[in-house]
Amino acid sequence: MKKKFYTVIFTLILLTLSTSFAFAKKDRPRLVDKADLLSDSAKTELLGMLDEISERQRLDIVIVTKKSLNGKTPREAADDFYDKKGYGFGDGKDGILFLISMEERDWYISTSGFGITAVTDAGREYMAERFLYDLGEGEYAAAFTSFAQLCDDFITQARTGEPYDVDHLPKEPFEPVLTLILALFISFVISLIVTGSMKGKLKSVHSRPEADSYVKNGSVKLTKVNDLFLYSHVERREKPKDQDDSNRQTSQSGGSKTHVSSSGRTHGGGGGKF
Numbered sequence: 001m002k003k004k005f006y007t008v009i010f011t012l013i014l015l016t017l018s019t020s021f022a023f024a025k026k027d028r029p030r031l032v033d034k035a036d037l038l039s040d041s042a043k044t045e046l047l048g049m050l051d052e053i054s055e056r057q058r059l060d061i062v063i064v065t066k067k068s069l070n071g072k073t074p075r076e077a078a079d080d081f082y083d084k085k086g087y088g089f090g091d092g093k094d095g096i097l098f099l100i101s102m103e104e105r106d107w108y109i110s111t112s113g114f115g116i117t118a119v120t121d122a123g124r125e126y127m128a129e130r131f132l133y134d135l136g137e138g139e140y141a142a143a144f145t146s147f148a149q150l151c152d153d154f155i156t157q158a159r160t161g162e163p164y165d166v167d168h169l170p171k172e173p174f175e176p177v178l179t180l181i182l183a184l185f186i187s188f189v190i191s192l193i194v195t196g197s198m199k200g201k202l203k204s205v206h207s208r209p210e211a212d213s214y215v216k217n218g219s220v221k222l223t224k225v226n227d228l229f230l231y232s233h234v235e236r237r238e239k240p241k242d243q244d245d246s247n248r249q250t251s252q253s254g255g256s257k258t259h260v261s262s263s264g265r266t267h268g269g270g271g272g273k274f
Helices: 002-027 040-057 074-085 114-118 121-136 140-160 176-200 245-252
Strands: 031-033 060-066 095-101 106-112 258-260 266-273
Touching (some): 040 140, 060 074, 074 095, 121 140
Antiparallel strands (some): 106 266
């Protein structure tokens, strides 16, 4: 009898937890497309990806689209949405939220808890370079997919090693410097072939040591030749200091700048236009 009683209690607890989780998940979907930018199939696929990454990494990855921010700044809108909807894993409310607003074409990434560590300011700029083109072209599903995959990569990197930052960002498949060197080398080889061919056609032409052979007789008459030095002027100016030195030093130092939201929570993040 006692064993049956404990079994019933345990079953009720499990049902309560599963029901609470279902309601919480319904109330806090990780994809909120208020601007109607995605098709139903794209929403289903993207939401599945966000849920899988979030549960596996134990860190909420959230995407929100809005038609308007109703007078709020992108930072205020992103932070408030994250805090008021109760996103985040653990005591630190670990998570990353990506917000875009179509009214002024704003985008903003808000980070919380371990999300601040995983996505540094330099890392966020690196991310933006990968999804901004798709955003600008209206390829929203592609942009959001890139964001989610980058978050997964950045979180894994932060948990297993040094977070991606100023002097430690993912390597590109093709190095720009190497590509430039290769292009210059190919151009040099082509120029050698072309000039060599042209030179071969000029074997009958020989240069003359004096200029007389290149001047038509009687065409130039010099009556007087004189070199006259007029003046010399040297001006020295102090090199002005770069007004952005302080900002550059801040960005080069790495890490994430943080702020406090209206709810009193600490967030990192930043954004721009697309």
